[in-house]
Amino acid sequence: MSLLTYAGPDGEKTWPKKYPFCGGVFQSPIDFHRDILQYDSNLSPLEFIGYNVPSTNQFTLTNNGHSVKMYLSPTMHIRNLPFEYTASQLHLHWGNRNKSEGSEHTVSGKHFAAELHIVHYNSEKYPDVTAAMDKADGLAVLAILLEIGPFNPSYEKIFRHFQNVKYKDQMVQVPGFNIQELLPDRPDEYYRYEGSLTTPPCYPSVLWTVFRHPVKISQEQLLALETAMYCTESDDPEPLEMVDNFRNVQEFRERLVFISFRE
Numbered sequence: 367m368s369l370l371t372y373a374g375p376d377g378e379k380t381w382p383k384k385y386p387f388c389g390g391v392f393q394s395p396i397d398f399h400r401d402i403l404q405y406d407s408n409l410s411p412l413e414f415i416g417y418n419v420p421s422t423n424q425f426t427l428t429n430n431g432h433s434v435k436m437y438l439s440p441t442m443h444i445r446n447l448p449f450e451y452t453a454s455q456l457h458l459h460w461g462n463r464n465k466s467e468g469s470e471h472t473v474s475g476k477h478f479a480a481e482l483h484i485v486h487y488n489s490e491k492y493p494d495v496t497a498a499m500d501k502a503d504g505l506a507v508l509a510i511l512l513e514i515g516p517f518n519p520s521y522e523k524i525f526r527h528f529q530n531v532k533y534k535d536q537m538v539q540v541p542g543f544n545i546q547e548l549l550p551d552r553p554d555e556y557y558r559y560e561g562s563l564t565t566p567p568c569y570p571s572v573l574w575t576v577f578r579h580p581v582k583i584s585q586e587q588l589l590a591l592e593t594a595m596y597c598t599e600s601d602d603p604e605p606l607e608m609v610d611n612f613r614n615v616q617e618f619r620e621r622l623v624f625i626s627f628r629e
């Protein structure tokens with residue numbers, strides 16, 4: 367994939383030229399606002415199996431040029447979805463040091479500071495994430511909205527490694543920890559809709575679960591996220607800061623977002 371960019375001449379408006387699904391249906395992210403929300407009493411709490419990964423295991427954290435992503439353990443999976451979904455990786459989306467409004471999903475038109483995505487694939491029907499990623503029931507992504515507050519020691523278990531993945535293709539090992547610590551309070555309260563990958567190839571293959579409550583990280587932690595990484599390789603004479611790596615919200619017509627909570 368050529369250098370994926372969000373802004374400028376090769377920005378997200380040009381994606382459909384090379385990646386037709388990006389101009390298609392069921393695109394993510396979207397804005398959650400009152401008149402498209404509908405309470406659904408069947409939306410039960412998700413179960414997170416194997417999320418407590420011992421520190422003797424290690425996760426690989428890497429900079430892939432447009433996000434920072436951490437590969438997860440195949441022993442991690444979610445239950446209580448239509449199928450069992452196995453964890454693949456997590457990654458983040460953020461803004462920049464002058465504008466900490468880099469979430470992908472918005473609520474009543476409001477951006478949060480950043481957003482964490484935990485990508486899972488349907489391991490009941492597909493052998494791996496590559497086989498699953500272009501299937502309608504292929505992926506399930508958990509989204510956690512991040513906002514400024516007290517220092518967050520759980521997020522720090524990932525953030526403290528950012529200085530070792532500053533440049534594209536750099537990698538570092540992160541000791542295992544309980545990934546459930548990254549989830550907000552009341553994970554039983556969430557938005558649910560069928561959408562897509564928010565980067566090319568934008569396959570409409572994602573069952574989105576966006577938690578209602580944001581998680582707090584400190585101003586310093588957010589600044590580290592916004593300033594640590596580059597899209598370019600360490601020897602590139604023209605370094606490009608990795609900032610504003612969020613897609614704008616997409617049209618969402620004649621569809622509903624189901625909520626597990628009563629407003």
Ligand SMILES: NS(=O)(=O)c1c(F)c(F)c(S(=O)(=O)CCO)c(N[C@H]2CCc3ccccc32)c1F
Binds near residue numbers: 499
């Ligand atoms: N916001 S999102 O959840 O839609 C989403 C991304 F925004 C994103 F950038 C990526 S990425 O290309 O792999 C880079 C960071 O993982 C993926 N990775 C997916 C897409 C392609 C692929 C292949 C194997 C494993 C994961 C993914 C992704 F699902």
Ligand SMILES: [Zn+2]
Binds near residue numbers: 457459
């Ligand atoms: Zn994402």
